[in-house]
Amino acid sequence: MLHIYNTLSRNKEPLKTVEPGKVRMYVCGMTVYDFCHLGHARMLVSFDVVQRWLRCSGYQVAYVRNITDIDDKIIRRAVQSGRRMGEVTSFFIDAMHADERALGVQAPDFEPRATEHVGEMLGIIGKLREKGLAYQSEDGDVNYAVRGFAGYGKLSGKSLDDLRAGERVAVAAGKRDPLDFVLWKSAKEDEPEESKWDSPYGVGRPGWHIECSAMSRALLGLPLDIHGGGPDLKFPHHENEIAQTEGAFGGLLASIWMHCGPLMVDADKMSKSLGNFRTIRATIAADPNLPDDRADYQANPREAEMLRFFIVRNHYRSPQNYTPDNLLDAQNALDRLYHTLHNVPAEPVDIDWAHPAAQVFREAMDDDFNTSGAVAALFELSSQANRSGSGQASGLLRALGGVLGLLQSDPAQYLQSPSRYAKSDHGGGDAQALSNRQIDDLIALRAAAKQERNFAEADRIRKELQQAGIELEDKAGGITQWRRA
Numbered sequence: 001m002l003h004i005y006n007t008l009s010r011n012k013e014p015l016k017t018v019e020p021g022k023v024r025m026y027v028c029g030m031t032v033y034d035f036c037h038l039g040h041a042r043m044l045v046s047f048d049v050v051q052r053w054l055r056c057s058g059y060q061v062a063y064v065r066n067i068t069d070i071d072d073k074i075i076r077r078a079v080q081s082g083r084r085m086g087e088v089t090s091f092f093i094d095a096m097h098a099d100e101r102a103l104g105v106q107a108p109d110f111e112p113r114a115t116e117h118v119g120e121m122l123g124i125i126g127k128l129r130e131k132g133l134a135y136q137s138e139d140g141d142v143n144y145a146v147r148g149f150a151g152y153g154k155l156s157g158k159s160l161d162d163l164r165a166g167e168r169v170a171v172a173a174g175k176r177d178p179l180d181f182v183l184w185k186s187a188k189e190d191e192p193e194e195s196k197w198d199s200p201y202g203v204g205r206p207g208w209h210i211e212c213s214a215m216s217r218a219l220l221g222l223p224l225d226i227h228g229g230g231p232d233l234k235f236p237h238h239e240n241e242i243a244q245t246e247g248a249f250g251g252l253l254a255s256i257w258m259h260c261g262p263l264m265v266d267a268d269k270m271s272k273s274l275g276n277f278r279t280i281r282a283t284i285a286a287d288p289n290l291p292d293d294r295a296d297y298q299a300n301p302r303e304a305e306m307l308r309f310f311i312v313r314n315h316y317r318s319p320q321n322y323t324p325d326n327l328l329d330a331q332n333a334l335d336r337l338y339h340t341l342h343n344v345p346a347e348p349v350d351i352d353w354a355h356p357a358a359q360v361f362r363e364a365m366d367d368d369f370n371t372s373g374a375v376a377a378l379f380e381l382s383s384q385a386n387r388s389g390s391g392q393a394s395g396l397l398r399a400l401g402g403v404l405g406l407l408q409s410d411p412a413q414y415l416q417s418p419s420r421y422a423k424s425d426h427g428g429g430d431a432q433a434l435s436n437r438q439i440d441d442l443i444a445l446r447a448a449a450k451q452e453r454n455f456a457e458a459d460r461i462r463k464e465l466q467q468a469g470i471e472l473e474d475k476a477g478g479i480t481q482w483r484r485a
Contacts, residue, residue: 002057002366004226005317007234007257008155012368015256017225023059024220025051026254028212028229028237029111031068032092033077035279036099038322039263039270043230045308046260046316048105049404050228053365056403064219065108066212067093069115070205075195085194089113094295099280102299103308104405112215114206118197120214121206125183127248137174140186142201146179149243155257156235181240182207209240216253217245227254231262260316266323278322283307301409302331302417309334312404313375317368324421331421334406335485337397340382342411342483346398347391357381361400371404378407415483422469422484434468443472443480 003012017023027047030040051063068074069089078085100107125142128134133148146152146160153159163179187196187203196203216224222245229238238257245253262269265276281290284303310330314320351358357377364373378401385393401407416436434442442461449457462472469485 002054003368004256004258005368006255007259008254010157013256015225017059018223018255021058021060023054023061023225025054025061025063025226025228026212026216026220026224027063027065027108027227028233029065029067030092030096031071031073031208032089032096033071033073034092035281036096037270038265038278038280038283039230041099041103041280041307042263042311042316042320043260044100044105045103045311045405047228047258048103049312049316049371050226050258050369051108052106052403052405053369057366061109062220063108064110064112064216066215067111067113068208068211069093069113070195070211071208075191078192085192091295095281098296102284102297102304103280104305104408106405110219112219114211114215117211117214117218118206120218121210122184122199124210124213124217124244124248126200128183128244131247133243133247134183135176136201137176139174140202140204141174141182142184143175143180144183144240144243144247145176146181146243147177149247151246152243153239155239155242158235158239181209181236183210183244209237210244212237213241213244213248213253216241217249222249223252224254226256226258228258228260231259234259258316261314261319264319264321267321270322280307300417300419302414302419303421305406305409305414306331306334306419306421309375309406312371312406315368315370315372327421331419335415335422337378337382337401337407338409338411338414339483340385341394341398341407342415344385344389344394345391347395349392349395349399351396351399351403355396357384358396358400361403365403374400374404412481412483418484434465434470439465439470439482443482447478447480 002015004015005011006013015023027043030036036044047065051061054061067089070085074085074088078088081088125134128144129142133145134142135145136142153163160179183206184199184201185204185207186201187205195205197205216227227238227241242253264270265278268274268276270276270278281297284299284307286298286300290297306327310327311320313330313333353359353362357380360380361374361377364370364377367373378397381393381397381400384390385397398407442465446458446461449455449461465472465482471483471485473481473483475481
């Protein structure tokens with residue numbers, strides 16, 4: 001039975017859904033004002049694996065991941081660039097989708113935009129005002145009265161006395177209490193017209209937290225079976241969602257809360273101010289000089305799968321450290337699995353869950369989506385396939401890899417693709433310095449030398465390729481296959 005760590009209870013719990021056999025899952029998505037970074041990659045891939053395993057386990061899943069397309073950062077980006085807000089958000093939504101395609105992230109069932117649900121947000125604000133949990137201040141903003149909600153802090157474990165103004169909570173002159181947060185922002189004259197909506201509280205726009213309360217309820221109803229997001233959302237965003245939704249409607253917002261762990265860069269939190277900010281596209285794009293005015297791009301398929309593997313082989317809740325050495329290690333590990341599929345061609349198989357390796361895989365995934373344990377099962381299968389030469393074992397390796405969104409490329413094409421994160425063990429040569437065409441030309445020269453019985457020249461060419469990190473495999477009929485180390 002599937003058990004999931006619940007941030008709310010701080011324990012692993014069996015998944016018990018409102019409707020048997022159906023899972024309603026809401027995950028907080030992107031604020032689309034910039035390109036997605038590696039922390040976003042971890043969130044996207046982690047919850048992609050979650051929804052894949054839920055479906056593989058027989059659940060009917062309704063997966064919602066929202067888009068925040070109205071926000072202070074978006075307004076600033078639009079003003080600074082001289083573009084309309086809709087242009088800014090459409091561009092970065094397209095860029096986000098390009099990242100998702102590159103990483104093999106399946107589209108959610110619903111991808112609502114905040115601007116499509118302003119009416120529902122105003123409805124919730126009205127209910128909160130009726131219950132005395134919201135008030136309009138002199139500056140026109142409508143704020144949530146935090147001290148009026150008895151359960152505030154239950155998700156993050158923070159007490160009201162522990163929370164101090166000026167640390168994690170913005171203080172505004174119009175608030176009755178520094179802990180209160182904004183539900184509706186009064187419009188400013190210099191803001192774009194497209195950022196303004198009419199409301200009973202005057203012209204303005206919704207605050208950030210209220211949008212998810214509105215969209216999750218509108219699309220999935222209450223309570224949600226699973227609510228998820230990145231590590232920074234636990235407080236204040238998810239805490240405020242609980243206060244809004246449960247304050248307005250009673251009951252629970254979500255039965256299980258899931259949060260993936262942080263992604264660090266060289267053991268520090270990723271930040272533009274620290275100079276360690278890294279986008280997904282800069283990490284895996286085939287063109288290292290990809291211009292910033294292009295949303296879509298071609299990813300390097302080997303590097304893109306490497307990044308997904310880098311994320312998946314760690315448990316989703318554990319901290320993860322991005323370093324060049326860690327990416328190199330991930331690339332080499334994934335390459336080993338593809339070497340198995342290349343050397344022992346996979347036979348098409350349905351997953352036999354009675355197979356010992358498949359049982360280990362299932363037990364790991366049912367234990368709070370323990371992908372590190374599942375990946376260990378893949379390597380055990382790889383060893384079995386290499387020892388036995390069994391296409392059935394190789395086929396099961398490929399099928400189980402597919403559950404995690406891995407190992408679905410053609411092995412020969414994958415191993416012939418260059419990677420900035422692969423390093424040769426053949427004398428330090430750079431396997432990326434030679435193009436596929438140059439390699440094919442050298443192999444043709446070697447074949448001609450062998451035909452002329454010039455074996456010294458043939459050996460010289462093989463050694464040259466080996467030093468460049470290119471491995472050759474001579475097959476019957478004079479065919480030579482190659483792959484990058």
